[in-house]
Amino acid sequence: MTTRFTLxxxxxxxxxxxxxxxxxxxxILYNVGARDExxxxxxxxxxxxxxxxxxxxxxxxxxxxxxxxxxVNNAWTSNDFTCFHDIAPAVNLETLLWLESDxxxxxxxxxxxxxxxxxxxxxxxxxxxLNKPYGDLSHRLRSMLYxxxxxxxxxxxxxIEDIEGVTMERVKEFFFSHYAPNNAVLAVAGSVGPxxxxxxxxxxxxxxxxxxxxxxxxxxxxPRTEASYSEMEGRVPQIALFVAYPMCGQAxxxxxAFDLLTDVLANGNASRMYRRLVMPGDLFxxxxxxxxGSEEPGYxxxxxxxxxxxxxAEKRAFDALERQIAAIAAxxxxxxxxxxAFNRFVSTDTFSNIDLATRASTLALDEMxxxxxxxxxxxxxxVTPDDIRRVAAALRFPARIAYRPLSE
Numbered sequence: 231m232t233t234r235f236t237l238x239x240x241x242x243x244x245x246x247x248x249x250x251x252x253x254x255x256x257x258i259l260y261n262v263g264a265r266d267e268x269x270x271x272x273x274x275x276x277x278x279x280x281x282x283x284x285x286x287x288x289x290x291x292x293x294x295x296x297x298x299x300x301x302v303n304n305a306w307t308s309n310d311f312t313c314f315h316d317i318a319p320a321v322n323l324e325t326l327l328w329l330e331s332d333x334x335x336x337x338x339x340x341x342x343x344x345x346x347x348x349x350x351x352x353x354x355x356x357x358x359x360l361n362k363p364y365g366d367l368s369h370r371l372r373s374m375l376y377x378x379x380x381x382x383x384x385x386x387x388x389x390i391e392d393i394e395g396v397t398m399e400r401v402k403e404f405f406f407s408h409y410a411p412n413n414a415v416l417a418v419a420g421s422v423g424p425x426x427x428x429x430x431x432x433x434x435x436x437x438x439x440x441x442x443x444x445x446x447x448x449x450x451x452x453p454r455t456e457a458s459y460s461e462m463e464g465r466v467p468q469i470a471l472f473v474a475y476p477m478c479g480q481a482x483x484x485x486x487a488f489d490l491l492t493d494v495l496a497n498g499n500a501s502r503m504y505r506r507l508v509m510p511g512d513l514f515x516x517x518x519x520x521x522x523g524s525e526e527p528g529y530x531x532x533x534x535x536x537x538x539x540x541x542x543a544e545k546r547a548f549d550a551l552e553r554q555i556a557a558i559a560a561x562x563x564x565x566x567x568x569x570x571a572f573n574r575f576v577s578t579d580t581f582s583n584i585d586l587a588t589r590a591s592t593l594a595l596d597e598m599x600x601x602x603x604x605x606x607x608x609x610x611x612x613v614t615p616d617d618i619r620r621v622a623a624a625l626r627f628p629a630r631i632a633y634r635p636l637s638e
């Protein structure tokens with residue numbers, strides 16, 4: 231059973247009651263992400279996620295308090311949202327809500343915490359972007375797909391220098407401009423009933439004041455009018471090719487069709503790319519397709535790792551990847567093929583939401599989008615073979631990247 235209510239300060243709350251578990255999961259989703267950063271302070275949203283664990287007005291150590299309650303916690307940042315999630319025995323739900331309410335109210339804003347978390351994020355930048363194979367791909371790919379929109383920078387930031395330059399003044403401005411009850415969704419899943427959840431949420435969150443949320447004033451990305459190509463080298467095990475096509479954002483009616491298109495292409499051993507590109511064993515060792523599930527226009531990404539090297543092999547591989555899109559644009563897909571993709575989507579969604587923390591996250595995201603899980607399923611169920619063919623035909627002007635091992 232799912233229950234919804236909104237506090238007087240604008241905090242939207244959704245409760246998923248599950249009497250079969252002894253646990254409770256709390257998820258707070260803030261409508262702020264990397265797209266809300268000043269271009270001179272890229273990476274601030276992700277750094278701020280880390281700062282939220284550095285102490286709040288009344289709680290010097292968030293982790294110590296949640297561990298005493300037998301709980302665990304984590305967080306993530308995307309270009310669009312920032313999420314904090316906790317899980318603990320249901321008898322300690324009030325502790326989770328107390329902790330989250332205090333850091334929504336105000337952080338400690340400690341210079342020491344800023345310096346510690348800045349160093350943590352810089353090390354993460356080095357690990358993910360500089361030392362991980364293909365880790366800097368996102369920087370290059372986004373710079374090719376976006377020229378003015380803030381999606382042109384990865385969530386982790388444009389460069390280490392931007393993270394080093396973040397000041398306490400900028401941190402405080404970011405908090406009071408975006409972290410507020412009227413800019414968030416709180417989801418609770420577990421064995422605590424909706425009446426008790428409402429009582430606790432009102433106790434800990436109702437006195438937090440509304441805040442003036444900074445308006446989004448960044449420019450819209452102009453439509454692409456030509457394809458682009460780039461080459462990269464790094465400490466990678468084999469040549470990898472990437473083809474990214476601009477596509478719509480999540481709220482667009484065509485988003486489910488693009489998502490199911492990637493499942494037709496690359497979800498499972500019965501998918502087209504596995505059967506046509508990987509199984510022959512002569513050119514590709516792996517091949518994949520995915521969508522960037524962003525709120526604003528994103529991209530559909532095809533990728534593959536090659537068994538051969540050289541200009542001729544790369545050309546044949548790029549042609550083979552793009553031919554998968556062209557074939558569907560020309561000939562469409564069959565009813566059974568689409569049904570198989572939809573069934574995989576449903577099964578993946580169902581099994582992932584067995585996990586209580588994932589269920590709370592799903593409740594929060596759906597509420598942020600103004601829909602229910604039933605609405606989402608209905609959107610996907612309504613996709614037809616003609617929709618798949620039509621969206622495939624709309625994919626144009628890709629960004630292509632050939633990423634090769636370092637030359638000897």
